[in-house]
Amino acid sequence: MASIFSNLEPALLWKHFDELRKIPRCSGEETAVGDYVVSVAKKLNLDFKRDDVGNIVVQKSGSTGHENASVVILQGHLDMVCEKDSGVAHDFVKDPIQIERDGDWFKAKGTTLGADNGIGVAAALAVMEEDALVHGPLELLFTVDEERGLTGASQIQPDFLTGRTFLNLDSEEEGAFFIGCSGGGDTLITLPLQKRDTPEGTGLSIAITGLRGGHSGIDIDQGRANAIKLVTRMLWKVGKNHPFFLIQFHGGNKRNAIAREARAEVIVPKAAMSAFQQELRNAFEDIIFEFKAVEKDMDLKIEELSGRVSEVCDTDSQAMFLNLLLGLPHGVLAMSQEIPDLVETSNNLATVAWSEQNAKVGLSSRSSIGSALQATKDMLRALAEMAGADIDQPEGYPGWTPNLDSPILHVM
Template structure:
């Protein structure tokens, strides 16, 4: 079996293999950060960290390149921790088991962390190399991008001297990004109204097997949201059967399309066969609607131990109807950039807590800040009517495209010279950190590119090997062609 370290370019893959061996989910990047700092100091690189934990590395220009514009290579340290339900994996302790599968690198039952591990590995490989041509070089490695962009929010002026920033967090080879959506979190909280559970059988309904994926990059694909499907199921079930709802849980990250959701209900023991028949019919309906996309969708019913309390009927109705009515997915397409999503939202997490609350978390994205605020207002209107508390926070700006960006033109021309075709110049519907960087460093000229990564933020995540080689060659050629100072 081919080892990662045997793939080309070997320096990059060797660093990626090392990154996979050190657990680094969001909020648990310290071990990886410590390793990078120790490695950098052993290499004789200037290395420092700020209060947020961001890492700053600096390497002098290679001989003859001292007069080039100082350039920053940027990646984030954390990865999204997602595992299949049948995979036992502690992301804070266990390494990622990456392996080669034909033309792709994947992980056994979990997210791979190629988002943004490949970009991070490429930066370390450049800093490690002796014979790569580059001007004055800095690296910015940010903390906790996936769970709130903490590092980008915490970035302060004065830490970096670069004029150009190359972000390595894009996920389609052949596409060069010059802008991205902004976003923000919306939090809903219901105070549950309880009553004693009726006599009957407690049943767990589990909906699983969805593809999931990135709530920005994959939101236009039509992939189903497990939370929305389960709310629809309960709404339909209420039309033909009486039941009491005890809990509802689905998804675990606001920036990942939920793949699984489950609820516990109580219904008459003589209604089990009727429920099973309903589930079969409902699944057939979903297969008819979604079968071309969601090929592994399953709905399971299993009996469970008796419960002591359930949601009061009026409250349960308000809650289910609010979830069922809530917008989700693509809201609008850009009128200025063909084929690009302008505004979307993802009902990422629904959680029944032990202290009598139901929490619902959304991530709203938009290229236009005012339209993001409008969608947040729509959610507030809906959930206020349903009797919930709701607020939005964590908003971050988008990265406004600059059609006259010098570095974008350099990358475009370098790509054309390397591969004989022009790349697609794109705006991504995801939250790259570039928009936030402009707050502290408004003069930066920025561009983003990377290899092809499919299904990020899900256990199906995979990175295409040949595109990693192409990305690497593009990165090296771009560094070689950075303009001189003053140009």
């Protein structure tokens, strides 16, 4: 039976893409697809290496007259995201991806297509097999387990490759080259809280909702408000004139999302209640004005709490917590000095979670420059240390600093 890719050019690319669609290859299950790559290399009598985690590199010499050109690495990842629509009876462990043509597009029937990165892998396999191409020495690199956190690529040993020019075949925009990427790293701050008995007063819930939020990498340059910052700002400001007692504070829910909502609970002495609420609303009016171009739907809800509260933060813990949150940065920290409108370094004040003994604050930092990422994480550490908090900064992933003078960029 003819494949739906018959008669398409380049024929080798579509041939390999058709083979790849038949091989189940969810992340972590790349043995079969790796075996396929090896079988193609063996058939062509090309040297290859396969490392302990399953990454494969196939060497192809330069065409006649180009044997001594510098080595170029072409890289794609073997795994794919395995998702299907509800009700689709597809078994990602054994079933081939079913593909249909819709005009100029190929689409999978009810599942992910695996073009990420099947088409990049197919391109590298086509280059491997095609004799008519003129090229220097090539290292065709196939990595495993990209989608779950780049674990294949991150375990490549330094002697696995000899080339120093690397083209990644996994991108989403036709006609665009990516020449850099931010690195990232998380920080988790745990601030111990001392508690005291609840003083006289009325409990209030203060919540900001309706912010636009968004992705901490993609949307950080939009100037969107951070709900954690806003609630902190209001409490800090109002607290200068009207003492209150913090019961708890929650905000945000994901490390890589800009916080859309935050909520604090406080006890306010009865006599100060109306002035306290009025000042909160005044502070919120200022915030609405400040963000009027970006945040159209933000809402402040102040509600009296029912029920009895057994304890609140003591004065020092409360001051430390609010000072820390107010001091921690959120948003763009530096723009690229070379590329217009490109964010170079940013920080997301992502989450605040509360327990009886402590407050946990989660942040994620990004930069395309390794030293700037480290400096940002150091800044967070310094603030946390000043507050007497514990800090956890797991190893993140490195950035890729754009090199506008790179020879390959000029060639491309």
